Amino acid sequence: MHSDGSGAANAGAMSEKSGEAAIAETVHRRAAKGGLIGGVSFAVNLGLNVVQVPLLLRFWPQETYGLWLSVGALATLLTTLDGGHQLYIGNLLNRSYVEDREQFRITLASAVQVTALTSAAQVVLALVFCFSGLASRWLDIALSDSASYALAVVIYTAGWIATGSIGSVLVRLFPPTGHVVRSTYWAIAMRVVQFAAVCLAACLGWGIVGTSMSFVAATTLWAILLFLDLGRLYPEYTPWWRGGSLRIGLRNFVRSGVVSIVAILDLVSLKA
Numbered sequence: 001m002h003s004d005g006s007g008a009a010n011a012g013a014m015s016e017k018s019g020e021a022a023i024a025e026t027v028h029r030r031a032a033k034g035g036l037i038g039g040v041s042f043a044v045n046l047g048l049n050v051v052q053v054p055l056l057l058r059f060w061p062q063e064t065y066g067l068w069l070s071v072g073a074l075a076t077l078l079t080t081l082d083g084g085h086q087l088y089i090g091n092l093l094n095r096s097y098v099e100d101r102e103q104f105r106i107t108l109a110s111a112v113q114v115t116a117l118t119s120a121a122q123v124v125l126a127l128v129f130c131f132s133g134l135a136s137r138w139l140d141i142a143l144s145d146s147a148s149y150a151l152a153v154v155i156y157t158a159g160w161i162a163t164g165s166i167g168s169v170l171v172r173l174f175p176p177t178g179h180v181v182r183s184t185y186w187a188i189a190m191r192v193v194q195f196a197a198v199c200l201a202a203c204l205g206w207g208i209v210g211t212s213m214s215f216v217a218a219t220t221l222w223a224i225l226l227f228l229d230l231g232r233l234y235p236e237y238t239p240w241w242r243g244g245s246l247r248i249g250l251r252n253f254v255r256s257g258v259v260s261i262v263a264i265l266d267l268v269s270l271k272a
Contacts, residue, residue, distance in 0.1 A: 037184045059202040075156040088256030090172040097176035109244025119161040126157040152208040159216025163223035193218045
């Protein structure tokens, strides 16, 4: 009897050690895979940045290229509030996924609701800022280019907010649920698709308005595919806004303001 008990204990200990070893191996494998895809992402971004400038300047005059860079910079500034909010929500989701799954669901849905609201406000801000002439005067845009510049910025901003803002909240589902590598794949895909859209527009001889439309179309396609993937992986959270609270969403948005303000000051200092 004593021998049997000892054998069972030894077998249990061995089984526990095997389980720990398997977990450790899985963690190491995921870490290695994450490091590898992180390196690929860095290489892709670096390569596209190096190739983009000479490629676009081959089809565009320097003035058009400069205007396009300005469109992207201003649109980024107009949507900076989203960036701080997304970072803050990502941290909340990482914590609540372990501590409270119900709170995780509420935080996500509330963030989607408030993002839709703030996105609409930012589109209005872009319309006022651009078509009032403030943007052109602030950035020293030539009078002959001011109308097309304003339209390009509004298209760029509206398209990104309609898809990228909500999409950038929803991709925060990936890290806490063990799909960090998948989120990196999607980030690489977005970068490649947007690069292709801009280069195609330049090759076709389109100006900044047409390029903004091409950019938005590419981003919209990316967002639709992302939403389909997220819906397949996380059907329990769809529709994304279900069960959320606008009050909770606004509270989190206000709390994320510190992150957003720092980002805005950084961008404004670059202009200055």
